[in-house]
Amino acid sequence: EVSGRSFPEIGVPGGHHGYSHHQNDPDNLAMLAKINTHHVSQFAYFLEKLQSIQDGDGSLLDHSLFVYGSGISDGNLHFHLDLPTLLAGGGGHVQGGRHLRYDRETPLSNLYMSVLDKLGLPVESFGDASGLLGYLSEV
Numbered sequence: 001e002v003s004g005r006s007f008p009e010i011g012v013p014g015g016h017h018g019y020s021h022h023q024n025d026p027d028n029l030a031m032l033a034k035i036n037t038h039h040v041s042q043f044a045y046f047l048e049k050l051q052s053i054q055d056g057d058g059s060l061l062d063h064s065l066f067v068y069g070s071g072i073s074d075g076n077l078h079f080h081l082d083l084p085t086l087l088a089g090g091g092g093h094v095q096g097g098r099h100l101r102y103d104r105e106t107p108l109s110n111l112y113m114s115v116l117d118k119l120g121l122p123v124e125s126f127g128d129a130s131g132l133l134g135y136l137s138e139v
Contacts, residue, residue: 010038020075032075043068047088064089065115071108083108093118100135 004015012019012031019035022028050061069085072078081104087094094115102110109127116123117132 007035007038010034012038017075020072022076024076043088050089061089062092065093065119067111067115085111087115090118098135100133102133106130106133 002017004017006013006015012034014031016032016035019028019032022032047061047066050064051059053060055063066088067085068088069083071083072080073082073084085108087096090096107128107130109129110131110133113123113126113129113131114133116126
């Protein structure tokens with residue numbers, strides 16, 4: 001999110017951080033969308049590769065759990081609510097194929113604490129977590 005890296009291979013000459021401060025300029029928003037689309041497509045490619053690798057009674061993806069997202073939802077405003085976050089894999093620890101929405105004030109650290117709990121590594125606290133997430137644990 002703070003990177004100044006450009007992405008000439010997808011037609012984006014400037015850095016991610018600069019475009020995140022888009023000032024609602026349509027050209028900057030278009031460049032930011034290209035970068036975000038590129039990142040998500042790379043993550044999907046990674047997940048597909050993991051899915052294709054046999055590991056015991058499933059795939060490597062089946063036996064992994066990934067949290068993918070952003071620490072900021074609107075870089076222009078430095079807005080830290082409504083963070084887009086994706087869980088992938090899970091190997092029976094987390095039910096997939098769902099879109100869950102939590103109360104606006106739910107700390108993201110609740111997710112991390114819940115993931116640790118699902119992986120058999122319960123902790124009493126994690127950052128500003130206020131508790132485990134409901135629905136995440138339903139398999």
